[in-house]
Amino acid sequence: MKVKVLSRNPDDYVRETKYDIQRVPRNYDPSLHPFEVNREYTRALNATKLERVFAKPFLASLDGHRDGVNCMAKHSTRLSSLLSGSCDGELKIWNLTKRECVRTIQAHEGFVRGIVVRFCGTSFFTVGDDKTIKQWKIQSPEYGEEEEPLNTILGKTVFTGLDHHRQEGVFATCGQQVDIWDEQRSSPIRSFTWGVDSFSSVRFNPVETELLASCASDRSIVLYDMREATPLKKVVMTMRSNTLCWNPMEAYYFTCANEDYNLYTYDMRNLEQPVTVHMDHVSAVLDVDFSPTGKEFVSASFDKTIRIFPKDGGHSREVYHTKRMQHVICIKWSADNKYILSGMEIFLLFSDPQLTHREREAINYSQKLKEKFQHHPQIKRIAHHRHLPKTVYHQSKELRVMREARRRKERNVRKHSKPGSVPVVTEREKHVVTVVK
Numbered sequence: 001m002k003v004k005v006l007s008r009n010p011d012d013y014v015r016e017t018k019y020d021i022q023r024v025p026r027n028y029d030p031s032l033h034p035f036e037v038n039r040e041y042t043r044a045l046n047a048t049k050l051e052r053v054f055a056k057p058f059l060a061s062l063d064g065h066r067d068g069v070n071c072m073a074k075h076s077t078r079l080s081s082l083l084s085g086s087c088d089g090e091l092k093i094w095n096l097t098k099r100e101c102v103r104t105i106q107a108h109e110g111f112v113r114g115i116v117v118r119f120c121g122t123s124f125f126t127v128g129d130d131k132t133i134k135q136w137k138i139q140s141p142e143y144g145e146e147e148e149p150l151n152t153i154l155g156k157t158v159f160t161g162l163d164h165h166r167q168e169g170v171f172a173t174c175g176q177q178v179d180i181w182d183e184q185r186s187s188p189i190r191s192f193t194w195g196v197d198s199f200s201s202v203r204f205n206p207v208e209t210e211l212l213a214s215c216a217s218d219r220s221i222v223l224y225d226m227r228e229a230t231p232l233k234k235v236v237m238t239m240r241s242n243t244l245c246w247n248p249m250e251a252y253y254f255t256c257a258n259e260d261y262n263l264y265t266y267d268m269r270n271l272e273q274p275v276t277v278h279m280d281h282v283s284a285v286l287d288v289d290f291s292p293t294g295k296e297f298v299s300a301s302f303d304k305t306i307r308i309f310p311k312d313g314g315h316s317r318e319v320y321h322t323k324r325m326q327h328v329i330c331i332k333w334s335a336d337n338k339y340i341l342s343g344m345e346i347f348l349l350f351s352d353p354q355l356t357h358r359e360r361e362a363i364n365y366s367q368k369l370k371e372k373f374q375h376h377p378q379i380k381r382i383a384h385h386r387h388l389p390k391t392v393y394h395q396s397k398e399l400r401v402m403r404e405a406r407r408r409k410e411r412n413v414r415k416h417s418k419p420g421s422v423p424v425v426t427e428r429e430k431h432v433v434t435v436v437k
Contacts, residue, residue, distance in 0.1 A: 011357055044373040047366035048382045057320055059339070062094055064101045069343040070111055072330050075138075077121035079336050085112025089128060093138075096339075103140050105147055108132065114162030116171065123150060125171055127159035133173065133181070153186050161201040166209045170226075174199035178214050180226060192224050194231050201243040207251035211268075215241040219433070221256055223268060235271040236433040237264075242286050247311065249294030255311075257285035261399070263299055264431065265311065271435045273428045278309045280316045282395035287331045287343070298340050300328035303392055306342055319386050 013023050030036070067088040075081035082094045089108040092101050108128025117124040117138070126134050134149040141147055161174040169183040176198055179188035196216040205211040210226045219240045223232045237258065244256040253275070255265045263278040263285055283303035290297045290311075298308050299316075304325050307316035320340075330343035355363065373379050388396070414422045 040369055041373055044369035045379055048370055048379050058322055060099050064092055071115050072332050073115035073117055074332055074335055076117045076119055083115050085115050087111050113160050116162050116164040118164055119166055127162045129158055131155045131158055163202050163204050165204055166206055172202045172212055174202040174214050178202055192231050194222055203244055205246045206248045213244055215244055234436040238431050245288045245290050247294045248290055255288055255297055257288045259284045273432055276312055277427055280307055282392055286329055289331050289333045291333045292335055292337050298331050298333050300331035302327045
């Protein structure tokens, strides 16, 4: 004997609360809905407007530093921990879940120039203007113990940058030269110089862990291999780069933050020209950090804004600013790909809140409608609009006018010159002076 059983999803017909209207099955026959496209367009327009109305990414501020935050570091094994160093030499460890400071250390005299947590997460290193490298325990001292570093190394010059190897007990510092240190020794095991006065930052490659790169004061970006005795190659740009960040998913790519208001993504195998030029900032870009997925990165600028760029996009998809925000010196993207932490102690929210089944269905429906009508002029204009401070808005307009004037001048020179005498230089080729190997 065969028994046929009818089954239905309870979410399709059961009310979530007793006050809900009884849900009625719907017939999707197009002939019964002659004005469906009109209604869907109106719904897509309303959904796009509401998305912009409720787009408030600011979540919380972590107050406690008496001076500006100069550097930050993410914990290598815990999502809830953040380390920050200020211009008065003070270092704080934050619990992001509780949004409170759990530990304060007077680490250095003068600026804290760099913080990095060991790959195992048991201790961290700091460098400052007092020419010292200090190693500290992550755990707070026991009752009665003094707050003392585990190890202190006195250097000959001021250290301006710091980074740790992803798998070994090795870290790198930069100042007048790039030094590679073993945690068990008080002197560098290797030093790299290439006729440069000073370096501003140094970063290990998270994939090819033996490679590292640094930004120098002579407008160059230098690549190194710890297995070699000399640097590998150097690219000199028209203006100085402040810092750089490697793509965590693609070993060959890195993005540098430049003084000419742009960011440049390079392929280390071909440094003749950048892969992408990222434009939108209206002042010097001070810091950059990739998302854990490697698909996007966030940048901090002197123009008091934070922007999110696709890794292969020339313009930002989001811009954040608040009234209390000053020049943003440092920026970090959390390891769970949900939050951004800025040097002005601003916490920005990315993740969706906890939603019921019907709320999630409504959001998915609205998202599909926005994708369906995304190319309609009205919806496209609203979706792409971002409010900017008046100063940033006017500066961006002025930069566009200046850029267009330069292009018009180049076209006119080429038009009135002998054919072939004035070469066509693309935007990517303009910013590289030379490559030294």
